[in-house]
Amino acid sequence: MNQYLFQQLINGLALGSLYALVAIGFSMIYGIVRLINxxxxxxxxxxxxxxxxxxxxxxxxxxxxxxxxxxxxIAGMTIETIVFRPIRGAxxxxxxxxxxxxxxxxQNSALMILSGQPRNFLFPAFMRQRVGFGGVNASLTDIAIxxxxxxxxxxxxxxxxxxxxxxxxxxxxxxxxxxxxxxxxVNRTILAAFAIGSALAAVSGLFWGGKxxxxxxxxxxxxxxxxxxxxxxxxxxxxxxxxxxxxxxGLAEVLFVGLLPQEFSGYRDTFVFLLLxxxxxxxxxxxxxxxxxxxx
Amino acid sequence: xxxxxxxxxxxxxxxxxxxPRRGFVAAILTIVVAAAAVWAAQQGLNSxxxxxxxxxxxxAALAVSLTLTNGLTGLFxxxxxxxxxxxxxVAAILTxxxxxxxxxxxxxxxxxASTELSMFPALLIAGLVGGLVALAIGxxxxxxxxxxxxxxxxxxxxxVQGLATNWDGITRGGAGLSGLPRHVNIWWALGFLVxxxxxxxxxxxxxLGRAMMAVRENELAxxxxxxxxxxxxILAFVIGAVMAAMAGALLAHLISVVTPKTYSVLLAFNIxxxxxxxGSGSITGAIVAATAITVLSEAxxxxxxxxxxxxxSQVIVALCLIVVLYxxxxxxxxxxxxxxxxxxFSGRKTQ
Numbered sequence: 001m002n003q004y005l006f007q008q009l010i011n012g013l014a015l016g017s018l019y020a021l022v023a024i025g026f027s028m029i030y031g032i033v034r035l036i037n038x039x040x041x042x043x044x045x046x047x048x049x050x051x052x053x054x055x056x057x058x059x060x061x062x063x064x065x066x067x068x069x070x071x072x073x074i075a076g077m078t079i080e081t082i083v084f085r086p087i088r089g090a091x092x093x094x095x096x097x098x099x100x101x102x103x104x105x106x107q108n109s110a111l112m113i114l115s116g117q118p119r120n121f122l123f124p125a126f127m128r129q130r131v132g133f134g135g136v137n138a139s140l141t142d143i144a145i146x147x148x149x150x151x152x153x154x155x156x157x158x159x160x161x162x163x164x165x166x167x168x169x170x171x172x173x174x175x176x177x178x179x180x181x182x183x184x185x186v187n188r189t190i191l192a193a194f195a196i197g198s199a200l201a202a203v204s205g206l207f208w209g210g211k212x213x214x215x216x217x218x219x220x221x222x223x224x225x226x227x228x229x230x231x232x233x234x235x236x237x238x239x240x241x242x243x244x245x246x247x248x249x250g251l252a253e254v255l256f257v258g259l260l261p262q263e264f265s266g267y268r269d270t271f272v273f274l275l276l277x278x279x280x281x282x283x284x285x286x287x288x289x290x291x292x293x294x295x296x
Numbered sequence: 297x298x299x300x301x302x303x304x305x306x307x308x309x310x311x312x313x314x315x316p317r318r319g320f321v322a323a324i325l326t327i328v329v330a331a332a333a334v335w336a337a338q339q340g341l342n343s344x345x346x347x348x349x350x351x352x353x354x355x356a357a358l359a360v361s362l363t364l365t366n367g368l369t370g371l372f373x374x375x376x377x378x379x380x381x382x383x384x385x386v387a388a389i390l391t392x393x394x395x396x397x398x399x400x401x402x403x404x405x406x407x408x409a410s411t412e413l414s415m416f417p418a419l420l421i422a423g424l425v426g427g428l429v430a431l432a433i434g435x436x437x438x439x440x441x442x443x444x445x446x447x448x449x450x451x452x453x454x455x456v457q458g459l460a461t462n463w464d465g466i467t468r469g470g471a472g473l474s475g476l477p478r479h480v481n482i483w484w485a486l487g488f489l490v491x492x493x494x495x496x497x498x499x500x501x502x503x504l505g506r507a508m509m510a511v512r513e514n515e516l517a518x519x520x521x522x523x524x525x526x527x528x529x530i531l532a533f534v535i536g537a538v539m540a541a542m543a544g545a546l547l548a549h550l551i552s553v554v555t556p557k558t559y560s561v562l563l564a565f566n567i568x569x570x571x572x573x574x575g576s577g578s579i580t581g582a583i584v585a586a587t588a589i590t591v592l593s594e595a596x597x598x599x600x601x602x603x604x605x606x607x608x609s610q611v612i613v614a615l616c617l618i619v620v621l622y623x624x625x626x627x628x629x630x631x632x633x634x635x636x637x638x639x640x641f642s643g644r645k646t647q
Contacts (some may be wrong), residue, residue, distance in 0.1 A: 036443045083618060090625055093372050096443045097572055098621055104565055105614040108607030116606070221561070225454070228447050270458030273451030280448055281436055 006136040008258045014142040016250025017149035020243045021204035022223050023230035025197025027242035031173040032193050035095045039102040041224015043198045046075050047205025048215040052121055068206050069199040076198020077191055110217035118216040121209035145207045229276045235286025322640045327490055334486055346482055350550055352590045353485035354543050357492040359570035359582035361539035364496050367576035369532035370512030375449035376540045376567055377559035378456040382429055383422035383541025384548035388473045390418040403465015415479035419545050426541020427534050434533040453561055460556035472555025480549040492539055569617045575627025580637050
């Protein structure tokens with residue numbers, strides 16, 4: 001295979017993995033509480049800076065992964081308990097504004113504490129080497145991101161489809177009142193969804209830092225919005241759809257930059273959001289989900 | 297989009313008019329008093345405070361215009377900064393000195409590079425272009441509901457920012473256009489605020505405004521009673537966008553610079569906060585909240601700088617919003633105007 005194309009493919013899959021990890025949490029939360037959670041992107045930032053702090057403290061890498069998952073889960077549960085639970089039952093728009101407020105509060109608190117200066121963030125040297133197979137090569141970072149993401153998503157599917165908690169989550173997403181009547185501890189289930197989704201977003205922050213080498217307090221905003229785009233592509237509320245949407249978006253973005261002339265590469269984000277508007281117009285329920293809910 | 301106060305607003309608009317002329321006199325008197333206050337401020341205050349006052353007027357106008365789109369018609373749009381950026385760039389390109397324009401902006405066609413307009417026509421053209429863009433976008437995006445519309449308009453901000461950053465020949469890229477003629481002073485800002493409030497007020501207390509509120513409450517029921525909901529939504533979106541584009545143009549000529557990042561998502565958030573805290577649909581609320589938030593963030597700025605905690609004021613604004621959503625989800629004034637304001641300006645009896 002042609003090295004250039006292969007490189008683009010790996011790049012797109014790695015970027016898609018990052019989007020997929022954020023989008024899955026986004027979609028889980030939407031599926032259960034019908035809340036577009038804009039603070040979700042900021043968990044990417046929290047994950048990235050937690051990783052930096054842990055690296056500085058000298059914690060070994062496998063442990064860092066576990067810690068970052070835990071930090072993300074705790075942050076997500078805190079936000080849900082303090083802000084979202086008290087306003088549950090308010091209108092969609094009220095909830096949306098509240099998540100926007102949480103996002104702005106997190107971003108600016110981070111600016112206050114960490115300052116706006118971007119920080120360097122590097123994976124250890126062995127992760128940055130390139131491995132070759134069959135005439136093509138790719139960076140170990142990208143491969144690790146792709147493989148670890150698949151493992152995490154596999155684990156998530158096991159939880160959602162093979163455990164009591166997962167059954168409770170699917171029941172709550174289907175019909176919150178009915179689930180409560182059947183004896184599902186709804187608040188605890190919602191808390192668990194926030195914990196899992198936020199943990200995945202935080203890990204994507206770890207990967208984000210490793211892939212791009214620089215992190216700053218506002219880095220979560222655009223991934224947060226793009227996760228929404230990924231969800232819309234796959235159908236908001238569906239976990240598998242969000243995953244596929246993330247990969248499609250990552251590949252589309254890389255292809256857009258890779259195949260068009262250099263001077264168009266600045267229009268990358270413009271392209272993504274035009275794509276969003278177009279998809280919302282043609283298939284508002286996403287490419288893979290049958291029409292169930294009124295969106296347009 | 298259900299707020300408890302909406303039933304009262306419907307009752308209020310239904311009350312019979314008594315002396316329309318009294319409301320007109322009250323409005324003129326208010327404008328005269330405001331003008332006198334501005335004149336006094338110009339004499340007594342330093343130029344920083346006068347500029348701040350002008351900024352406050354423009355912010356209030358922005359909040360009121362968003363009240364028309366978001367509050368009355370119930371379209372949850374976050375697109376204001378996108379239209380402000382469009383308006384600011386259009387006006388800036390038109391007013392920029394023709395001597396420097398050709399070399400700075402090589403992408404401009406000759407007839408544009410050689411024109412140099414004064415503020416008033418540039419402002420009108422900015423509003424017109426903003427309105428046309430809103431018409432095109434609105435036709436596509438307004439079929440979406442609730443937070444889908446919100447995210448699509450948020451995306452619009454990023455699309456416009458991307459264009460402004462990358463279309464070097466026309467916009468000078470990320471550096472933006474600086475050294476714009478400082479055409480706008482506090483009188484422009486006051487005049488703009490008065491016009492925006494007058495138009496919004498007239499719309500709110502007319503059959504058009506009642507139709508908008510009907511669409512907000514229940515689109516299906518409104519359509520069934522003969523309201524063309526699609527056209528009405530586009531109309532509200534376009535009017536809001538025209539006002540936003542003009543506000544962007546004015547602001548750019550007040551601070552004499554515009555960059556792709558001048559009007560950001562943060563601004564969208566702040567305007568929405570003003571509308572939500574004031575009570576969506578309430579003109580008085582929008583003005584009060586815009587004043588409070590502008591003054592609060594300016595007052596906190598020196599504190600922020602002295603202790604080196606940048607971003608603190610924004611955190612406080614966000615926390616204020618969360619507290620208001622928590623305690624008074626309908627905002628301070630709900631969807632209506634406080635009784636004394638209504639009595640004063642509409643010349644109508646209140647129940």
